[in-house]
Amino acid sequence: METAASERTRFTLLVLAGGILALLLSHHPAILSGLRLVQGDEGDVRFNHYVLEHGWRFVSGDPAHARFWDPPMFHPEPNIAAYSDVLLGVAPFYWVWRALGLNADLSWQAWALSMAVLNYAAAVWLLKRGFGLRAGPAVVGALLFTAGAPRINQLNHPQLEGQFFSLLAVGAVLALTRPETDRRRGVAWAGLLVGAFVAQLYAGFYWGWFLFFFLLLAFLAGLAFPDTRGRLLTALRLHLPALVGFGVVGLALLVPLVLHSRQAIGSVGLRSFSEVSHMVPRIWSWFYVGQDSWLYGWTNAFSKFQRMPMAWEHRLGLGFVTPILAGIGLWQARSRPAVRVLLVVTVATLILASRYAGGVTPWWLVFHGVPGAAAIRALARIGVWLLVPASVGLALFLQQRLQAGRTALAVGLGALCLLEQGLSGPVYDRFESRADVDAVASRLGPPSACGSFFYAPTSGEAQEWKYQLDAVWASLERGTPTVNGYSGNYPQGWKLEDNRRFDAKDAARQDAALENWMRSRRLEPATVCRIEVPARR
Incomplete structure (x- = not known):
């Protein structure tokens, strides 16, 4: 008979093996290249890296980054950090690598791997402790959460990587609604729920708001069933003081984020629903995996997928077997209150977040009726x-198959579901990217030579956003602010999105836009150094 110690050892080894597989499945291009290749393209990836590095320079006392909310791009516009995700909830996991002596590029790779490990660990914890599943099924489920195709297809948006706080919050809700959780233990779970929610919002608005929205749907679904309604109302009566107390603290912690976000909204405005409509999932989006899928890349040629607007945002498919098995698993376990609520929330989400024939989009009601929904563009x-x-x-x-004694079937289907998630997405060479930055930085004198600078390549083969980020990173390396910039929004009056200066027409447009910017921001032209040279590539 297996002892408790040997069972714990077996569980630990299984979890560790699953963690290694999770890293390989999600980040094999980077790992197998010896961390030379970075997953994603040089747009949002380098921007999010800049946000983390700016935060590190701020906490480590770099005078060029002395104000966290005012990173030195779009110079001299203030509050630029609030134009996009500040990543503060996940930034410490980058800072620790910098503090240990890794350079910025390796710290980024280590941070990306850390996000995968934390997502995996949180998923194992939630599945095993929150839903009471056995080790094997919990590990496979955690692998799907960590390396599922929808997540890997979004690695080009690294602000979406750190979702583990949401799982901690869901686990806390499950614990708070259990009858055996008394008031004393409820205090700890209430603290975890509020703390995880605050941290998730600071990590990225999308996951923070989706957490709020899904908990709201779960609350409404819980009230709909007699057995869950009684448990939910009892938990509220018992744990409400702790939730209110921690909630007040959480709101206080969110004040800086809210104030700076409101200031940014006052500057750039809110989005209209027309900006969202192209990124509302179509029915076929739920089956679309993309051309990088190992098993289903051939389906990318299907006409339904080819007609997708902004197709890269619609790659939400899990393969063909995985969603069927997951749906069966939820349906067969619907007698469990938590699973039933989760099933209702999932179906409601699919209905609300889909676009139907004739352009019917139920999300319009959510967009206009739920607080914060108007900030969700993608x-x-x-x-x-x-x-x-x-x-x-x-x-x-x-687990249901294992309990029925069909171990081989469970292992085979679990392996197939994980194989369905396999992707080989875009990558770029970090050494090439660093050389491009160094080429721009080499054109700058010491920080005292220029009050700020504007980089305008006179030739090159890349898109304008790539050159904007070359300038932003050169600014970081030399400690000189730049008028160039890249973010989820642009300051009012900044008309320099295309900084390429390839011909006389470009030059005239750019000169006028730069002159207007300097005049509107009271910048002395003599203090703005202009770097007009051919791009390295």
Whole structure:
């Protein structure tokens, strides 16, 4: 008979093996290249890296980054950090690598791997402790959550990587609604729920708002069933003081984020629903995996997928077998209150977040009726969140097969589901990218030579955003602010999005835009150095 110690050892080894597989499945291009290749393209990846590095320079006392909310790009516009995600919830996991002596590029790679490890660990914890699943199914479910195709297809948007705080919050809710959780233990779970929610919002608005939205749906679904309604109301009566107390602290912690976000909204305005409509999932989005899928890349040629607007945002598919098994797992376990609520929330989300024939879009009601929804532009990213119920459903299905004594079938289907997630996405060479930055930085004198600078390549083969980021990183390396910039929004009056100066027409447009910017921001032209040279590539 297996002892408790040997069972713990077996569980630990299984979890460790699963963690290694999770890293390989999600980050094999970077790992197998010896961390030379960075997953994604040189746009949002380098921008999010800049945000983390700016935060490190701020906490480490770099005078050029003395004000966190005012990173030195779009010079001299203030509050630029609030134009996009500040990543503060996940930034410490980057700072620790910098503090240990790794350079910025290796720290980024280590941070990306850390996000995968934390997502995996949180998923194992939630599936095993929150849903009471056995080790094997919990590990497979955690692998799906960590390396599911919707998540890997979004690695080009690294602000979406750190979702583990949401799983901690869901686990805390499950614990708070259990009858055996008394008031004393409820204090700790209430603190975890509020703390995880605050940290998730600071890590990235999308996951923070989706967490709020899904908990709201779960609350409404819980009230709909007699057995869950009584448990939910009892938990509220018992734990409300702790939730209110921690809630007040959480709101206080969110004040800086809210104030700076409101200031940014006052500057750039809110989005209209027309900006969202192109990224509302179509019915076919839920089956679309993309051309990088190992098993299903050939489906990318299907006409339904080819006609997708902004197709890269609509790659929400999990393959063909995985969603079926996950759905069966949730349905067969619907007698469990938590699973039933999760099933209802999943179905409601799919209905609300889909666009139907004739352009019918139920999300319009959410966009205009739920606080904060108007800030969600790329709604299709909700598909990554649905990895939560998918991982629970798949783990439940596999456990049901194991309990029926069909171990070989469970192992084979679990392996097939993980294989369906296999992707080989875009990458770039970090040494090439660093050389491009150094080429721009070499054109700058010491920080005292220029009050700021504007980089305008006179030839090159890349898109304008790539050159903007070369300038932003050169600014960081030399400690000189730049008028160039890259973010989710642009300051009012900044008309320098295309900084390429390839011909006389470009030059005239650019000169006028730069002159207007300097005049509107009271910048002395003599203090703005202009770097007009051919791009390295």
